[in-house]
Amino acid sequence: MSSTQQVHVEDAPMRGRFEVMVDGQVVGMASYHVEGDVMTLPHTEVSPAVAGRGIGTVLVAAVLAAARERHLTVLPYCSFVRHYLQTHPEDVDLVAPDERPHFGL
Numbered sequence: 001m002s003s004t005q006q007v008h009v010e011d012a013p014m015r016g017r018f019e020v021m022v023d024g025q026v027v028g029m030a031s032y033h034v035e036g037d038v039m040t041l042p043h044t045e046v047s048p049a050v051a052g053r054g055i056g057t058v059l060v061a062a063v064l065a066a067a068r069e070r071h072l073t074v075l076p077y078c079s080f081v082r083h084y085l086q087t088h089p090e091d092v093d094l095v096a097p098d099e100r101p102h103f104g105l
Contacts, residue, residue, distance in 0.1 A: 007055060009062035018066070020046070020059040028055060030063045030078070039072045044080045060084040064091050076103050 008021045012029075020028040028046035032039050041063065046056045060081055067074050074094045076082045082103050085092050092105050 007058055009059055011066060018059060018063050020055055020062075022050060022055065028059055030059055030081070032063065034070075034072065037072050038075060039067045039070075040075045040077065041081045042077045044078045056080060057084065061088075064094055067094055073099075075099060076105075 005022050006024070008024075009018055010021070012019050016033060017029040017031045019026045020030075027050045028044070030041060030044040032041050034040075044056060044060060046059070061084070063081075064074065064084075068091075072094075073096045074081075076085055076095060082105070085095065085103075085105055092100065095103060095105055
């Protein structure tokens, strides 16, 4: 990702996903479902055209920040989200303690 590219993440609740945009173009998404105080995260994807630039990491960080702001716990069924949590232990608290072993956290 070049320093001149603008990366932005926004919630698209009517589509049930967060979208990540580069220079105004949607290049990835993280689907979610909220029930009660739990956000389920089943799938994340980023366009191969921008793969390897850290855009998926920016997306997941924004999704988890939104969950924290909304006082939600998360169920990270998506393997990319689980990997993010394994490498960012400061966010593992978003997964309920009794759910962590199920996700390898």
